[in-house]
Amino acid sequence: MYNTSKLVFSPRVRKSPYFNSTIKYGAQAFSVYNHMYMPISYEGTVKDYNNLLNGVQLWDVGVERQVQIKGPDAEALSQFLTPRNIKKCSNGQAMYAPFLDFKGGFINDPVMLKIDEDCYWFSLADGDALLWVQGIAAGFKFDVDIHEPDVSPLQVQGPNSTKLMVRVFGDWVNDLGFYRFKEVVHEGIPMVIARMGYSRELCYEIFLQDQSKGDELWEILWLAGQDFNISAGTPNVILRLEGGILSYLADIDRTNNPYEVGLDWMVDLDQADDFIGKEALREISLKGPAKKLIGAEIQGDPITLFNEEHLPVLIDRKKVGSMNAMAYSPRLNKNICYTILDIEHANSGQEIIISTPDSELKAITVDLPWLERA
Amino acid sequence: MYNTSKLVFSPRVRKSPYFNSTIKYGAQAFSVYNHMYMPISYEGTVKDYNNLLNGVQLWDVGVERQVQIKGPDAEALSQFLTPRNIKKCSNGQAMYAPFLDFKGGFINDPVMLKIDEDCYWFSLADGDALLWVQGIAAGFKFDVDIHEPDVSPLQVQGPNSTKLMVRVFGDWVNDLGFYRFKEVVHEGIPMVIARMGYSRELCYEIFLQDQSKGDELWEILWLAGQDFNISAGTPNVILRLEGGILSYLADIDRTNNPYEVGLDWMVDLDQADDFIGKEALREISLKGPAKKLIGAEIQGDPITLFNEEHLPVLIDRKKVGSMNAMAYSPRLNKNICYTILDIEHANSGQEIIISTPDSELKAITVDLPWLERA
Numbered sequence: 001m002y003n004t005s006k007l008v009f010s011p012r013v014r015k016s017p018y019f020n021s022t023i024k025y026g027a028q029a030f031s032v033y034n035h036m037y038m039p040i041s042y043e044g045t046v047k048d049y050n051n052l053l054n055g056v057q058l059w060d061v062g063v064e065r066q067v068q069i070k071g072p073d074a075e076a077l078s079q080f081l082t083p084r085n086i087k088k089c090s091n092g093q094a095m096y097a098p099f100l101d102f103k104g105g106f107i108n109d110p111v112m113l114k115i116d117e118d119c120y121w122f123s124l125a126d127g128d129a130l131l132w133v134q135g136i137a138a139g140f141k142f143d144v145d146i147h148e149p150d151v152s153p154l155q156v157q158g159p160n161s162t163k164l165m166v167r168v169f170g171d172w173v174n175d176l177g178f179y180r181f182k183e184v185v186h187e188g189i190p191m192v193i194a195r196m197g198y199s200r201e202l203c204y205e206i207f208l209q210d211q212s213k214g215d216e217l218w219e220i221l222w223l224a225g226q227d228f229n230i231s232a233g234t235p236n237v238i239l240r241l242e243g244g245i246l247s248y249l250a251d252i253d254r255t256n257n258p259y260e261v262g263l264d265w266m267v268d269l270d271q272a273d274d275f276i277g278k279e280a281l282r283e284i285s286l287k288g289p290a291k292k293l294i295g296a297e298i299q300g301d302p303i304t305l306f307n308e309e310h311l312p313v314l315i316d317r318k319k320v321g322s323m324n325a326m327a328y329s330p331r332l333n334k335n336i337c338y339t340i341l342d343i344e345h346a347n348s349g350q351e352i353i354i355s356t357p358d359s360e361l362k363a364i365t366v367d368l369p370w371l372e373r374a
Numbered sequence: 375m376y377n378t379s380k381l382v383f384s385p386r387v388r389k390s391p392y393f394n395s396t397i398k399y400g401a402q403a404f405s406v407y408n409h410m411y412m413p414i415s416y417e418g419t420v421k422d423y424n425n426l427l428n429g430v431q432l433w434d435v436g437v438e439r440q441v442q443i444k445g446p447d448a449e450a451l452s453q454f455l456t457p458r459n460i461k462k463c464s465n466g467q468a469m470y471a472p473f474l475d476f477k478g479g480f481i482n483d484p485v486m487l488k489i490d491e492d493c494y495w496f497s498l499a500d501g502d503a504l505l506w507v508q509g510i511a512a513g514f515k516f517d518v519d520i521h522e523p524d525v526s527p528l529q530v531q532g533p534n535s536t537k538l539m540v541r542v543f544g545d546w547v548n549d550l551g552f553y554r555f556k557e558v559v560h561e562g563i564p565m566v567i568a569r570m571g572y573s574r575e576l577c578y579e580i581f582l583q584d585q586s587k588g589d590e591l592w593e594i595l596w597l598a599g600q601d602f603n604i605s606a607g608t609p610n611v612i613l614r615l616e617g618g619i620l621s622y623l624a625d626i627d628r629t630n631n632p633y634e635v636g637l638d639w640m641v642d643l644d645q646a647d648d649f650i651g652k653e654a655l656r657e658i659s660l661k662g663p664a665k666k667l668i669g670a671e672i673q674g675d676p677i678t679l680f681n682e683e684h685l686p687v688l689i690d691r692k693k694v695g696s697m698n699a700m701a702y703s704p705r706l707n708k709n710i711c712y713t714i715l716d717i718e719h720a721n722s723g724q725e726i727i728i729s730t731p732d733s734e735l736k737a738i739t740v741d742l743p744w745l746e747r748a
Contacts (some may be wrong), residue, residue, distance in 0.1 A: 006403035007381030007544065008414055009682045010672035011625035011698060012500065013405065029380035029386065032406035035500065035623060040382055107505065126386065126409065138476065141512010249409060250386035308383045321661065324385060 003308060004029060013346070016062030016224045017152045017214025025222075025232040033063035033126045040234045045306070046330065048233045051099070052201065053331070055229025056160035057359050058221060061198065062214070067122040067130050069137075071144035077137055078112065078120045080275050083258065085268040089114045094179045094194055096266065097122065099129055100277035104257035108130055109248050110166035111196065113181060113207075123153065123207075125248035126232040136276070137356060150211050155197045156204040156221065159374070165204050168224045169193060173204075175226055181207075187220065189213045197358075200243035200248070200373045237306065241336050243368025251324050251338055252293070257281065259289040260340065262368060292346035294371065296363040298335035298354065302328040312357055313339050314353040314360075321344045323354045323363075332370055339365065377682060378403060386409055390436030391526045391588025399432075401594075404585040406691045407500045419680070420704065422607045426575065427602025430534035432595060435572065436526035436588070440581075441484070441496040441504050443511075443516035451511055452486065452494045452648050453743040457632065463488045467554045468568055471496065473503055474651035478631035478658055481506055483622045485522035485570065487555060487581075495581075497527065499622035510650070519612040520703045525586050529571045530578040533748070534602040539578050542598045543567065547578075551717065554582075561594065572609050574617035574747045611680065612701045616712050617677075618669070618743025624665070625698050625712055631655065633663040634714065636742060665695060666720035669744065672709035672728065676702040681730070687713050688727040691716065694719045697728045697737075706735070706744055714740065 007030055009015075014036045027039035039060055042048050045101035051057060079086050082097040089095045089112065099122075107127040110122035134146050156165060163349055165173040168358035169186060173193070176182065190209040197203030208217055222230060239245075244262070246252055252261050258281070259267075266318070269282055270373070303326065310322040326337035339352065347365065354361040381404050383389075386408045390396070401413035413434055417478065425431060443451055453460050455473040463469045467574070471486035473496075474702065482503040486498035487742050496503070509518050528578050530539060539547040539641050543560060550556065555568035564583040571577030582591055596604060618636070618674075632655070633641075643656055677700065684696040700711035713726065728735040 003383045004380045005401070006378045006415075008403045009377045009379070009406060010405065010414075010624065011683050012407075015683065027379070029382045031382060031384065033386075039381075040384075101508070128502035128505060131502060132509045133508020134475070135506045136513055139510055139515075141513075143614060159696070247386060250384065275700060307385060309385050309389065 001125040007070045008147075009037070009329045014185045015177050016060050017208060017211040018060040018062055018154060018218050019214075021215045021218035022060050022232065025287050027232070034065045034124065034128075036063045036236070038063045042232050042234070045237060045327070048231075049236050050330065051231040052236065052239070054224065055231060056156060056158040056164045056225055058069065058218060059155040059157055059198075059233055059235060060135070061155050061205075062279065064123045064125075064153045065130070066151045067124060067131065067133050067146065067147055068119065068145050068149045069122070069146050070119045073144050074118045075144040077142040077144050078131075080140070080142075081133065081136065082112070083277060083281060085271045085273055086112065086114075087271070091116060092180055092182065094181060098258065098263070098266070099132065100257070101254065102280060104277040105254040106248065106252055106256055106279040107254065109252075111254050113194070114190070114308070115192075121149070121151070121182055121207075126325055127248065128191065133308050137275035148207060149361060152211055152214060153209045154208060154217065156202055156206065157197055157199055160201050160225075161204055164221065164225045164228050164230070165193070166223060169281065180288055189217055191217070198245065199239040200245070200369070202374050206345055237325060238329055241325060241327050241330065242329050242369065242371045243337065243373075247325070254362050256340070257284055257289065261293040282368055291340050291342050293338060294346045294348065295366045295368045296323070296337050296352060296354075297366055298326065298338050298361050298363040300335070300336060300361070303335045304328070312340060312355045314355055315345055317351070319323070320352070329370065334370075336370060337363065339366070379735065383411070390434050391582060391585040392528060392592050393588075394640060395435050395589045395592040396606065408502070410437045412437045415608050416578055418700070419611060422605075422610045423610050424704065425540045425605040426607050426610065426613070428598050429605060429632070430530060430532040430538045431605050431607035432592060433529040433531055433572075433607055433609060434511060435529050435579075437525045438497045438499075439504070439522055439561055440525045441498060441507050441520065442493065442523045443496070443507065443518050443520050443554045444493045446492065446516045447516040448492045448494055451516040451518050453647050454514070454516075454743060455507060455510065456486070457641040457649055457655060459645045460486065460488075461645070466489060466554055466736065468555060468557065468570055468688070469680075471639070472632065472640070473506065474631070474655070475628065476651055476654060478651040478654040479628040481623065481628065483620065483626075487566070487568070489566075495523070495525070497581075524583060525566075525583055526582045526588060528580045528582060528588075528591065529602050530546040530580065531571055531607065532575055532577070534599070535576050535578055538595065538599045538602050538604070539567070539688070542595060552614045563591055565591070567727065568623040572619065574619070574743070574745055575613065576748050611699060612703055615712065616703050616743065616745045617747075618708065621699070631658055633658050633664055635667040638690055663717060665714050665716050667712060667714050667742070668722065669740045670697070670711050670713050670726060670728075670740045671740055672700065672711060672737040673734050674709070674735070677709045678702070686729045687715060688729055689719055689724070696728070703744065706731055708744075711737065712742060715739070735747070
């Protein structure tokens with residue numbers, strides 16, 4: 001379990017369009033993400049995880065705010081913001097497209113949706129990247145309009161998710177490709193439906209385009225999911241770790257670059273266009289990174305505590321990195337975690353010590369991920 | 375009281391350097407602000423308020439992250455970011471210096487500290503304005519270095535605060551002018567001490583410059599304050615409302631401009647230098663704002679609930695604005711609140727209805743503030 005305190009609901013922090021539904025269906029704990037309340041537990045991390053794997057689950061991820069870039073220079077600016085080659089993205093396609101700073105450090109790691117030739121959405125992790133995009137656009141004089149549209153994602157997760165989506169939205173969902181999306185109006189509710197989400201399980205992401213209809217959309221799905229074993233859940237640390245998925249600010253932050261965290265594959269230094277961080281990344285790619293993210297398996301009984309902070313990693317009593325996230329995986333029957341280690345130690349099979357406030361944990365590094373996509 | 379849920383401590387959100395002290399001295403509830411945990415209650419809003427007025431209080435406001443702008447163009451960029459005339463600010467002086475966007479809307483409302491001719495700090499409200507400043511600086515090609523330094527503010531609040539500060543730091547504190555500051559190293563702890571803070575009471579703000587020494591600094595002050603009736607507290611909604619102080623994202627946000635919220639006085643359209651939003655503000659100053667922030671006094675018994683969201687304000691059953699923050703003030707013996715009303719209704723003496731989920735509250739508008747600086 002995590003340590004907790006009381007969280008007060010006050011007007012400085014916004015409620016998601018699904019907030020009332022999350023309370024109604026039993027959300028027991030929240031965090032704050034992009035100035036909004038985000039549910040993070042219903043029946044506990046392990047029970048929520050099992051519920052998902054045994055049916056279908058709704059996740060309120062309305063906190064993933066969108067940056068919409070629209071106008072004649074939308075493609076040019078979007079390309080300038082990310083090291084990916086976005087010219088390879090078609091209309092109706094999505095692409096993981098992190099924002100980097102001029103030193104190659106992560107500003108945010110959004111998924112990009114190409115809505116139209118002149119319109120892109122970036123679905124944000126935790127951070128006001130809207131301000132970055134607007135500052136860059138103003139100074140570099142891109143001819144675009146940039147704002148946060150009325151869009152609030154809801155994820156449908158788990159082995160029964162396709163069955164539920166087909167029942168509610170129709171057979172076309174069967175043919176929706178991975179990281180493809182379609183604009184839909186269902187019972188008067190406008191939305192974009194994508195086949196993707198924050199796990200390696202079968203999953204969908206519904207980008208609701210009318211914040212007044214969050215609870216209505218939730219109820220439609222809930223009702224239709226009764227015989228598919230539907231439950232309410234949240235982004236889950238066990239699923240994330242099993243699948244090698246990163247959480248911005250928990251696992252990585254601005255001090256990291258793509259070469260350190262296994263994201264080399266998304267950097268296209270050969271593309272003709274310039275992008276922010278290109279020069280710095282070229283240097284890092286030549287020298288190699290100074291540290292690297294790698295998995296580790298912690299020995300001993302199943303751990304029940306999650307870490308509240310990054311913990312020091314030791315080899316021969318010397319600090320060589322940090323352990324950033326850990327959990328016991330029931331289906332792997334292993335304690336798994338992410339570490340970021342000095343490059344000379346970042347190889348699989350390395351014995352390390354994780355120093356917690358109460359004890360020292362022995363672990364062995366392993367390559368990521370533990371599980372591939374379902 | 376506020377409604378609450380559980381808050382989980384996890385590594386995505388940072389702890390303040392004073393976190394352990396806030397737990398030790400009884401923090402009972404937290405929120406998240408600038409990706410950090412912020413304590414918001416010890417013994418309850420009213421008791422915390424009374425404790426402050428009867429002695430001296432420590433507030434962990436480490437969440438006020440600093441943007442440091444340093445280099446040859448530091449003054450030019452700082453001026454470009456705010457409508458205030460910062461040429462009027464001396465070394466060792468601070469100034470409330472909001473950031474606006476190109477339409478005149480609030481990006482953030484920091485206090486600026488002029489550390490040196492070529493070095494400025496902006497002490498942020500809730501929002502990643504660092505990204506805005508870095509984006510603007512890159513695009514408009516200002517020759518500066520911009521980063522978040524290791525600085526974590528702690529406020530010393532209340533009628534006994536000068537006595538405590540003099541005892542710990544020396545007689546010079548008696549001569550420190552309002553919104554003036556001094557760099558100090560005390561018992562090996564580097565800090566900037568300013569006479570200002572987030573209330574109209576006698577108060578000081580200590581900008582700790584070594585995050586490893588937060589609890590040490592707290593204990594030095596706590597020990598010295600034993601016979602000054604020292605307590606632990608937090609930024610307090612009652613004090614804020616009494617004094618007409620604004621909370622970014624609670625009371626105002628990006629949809630507001632200075633003319634709407636009583637901050638006309640800080641806009642200097644006559645200065646020679648350009649700044650972001652100047653053109654838009656000139657237009658608004660000519661046309662006049664479309665809505666305006668004004669206080670209101672709610673009739674009836676002392677209210678005990680705080681609002682979780684902005685509430686609609688009605689006149690003749692028609693929505694004419696919103697009520698953004700409310701509390702009962704013990705020393706005024708009044709229920710007080712902030713409203714933002716359509717301009718034709720934003721005059722004192724106006725009867726309004728505040729529509730809560732449970733009831734309708736009658737109120738009369740009044741000019742701000744209720745209390746001047748102590």
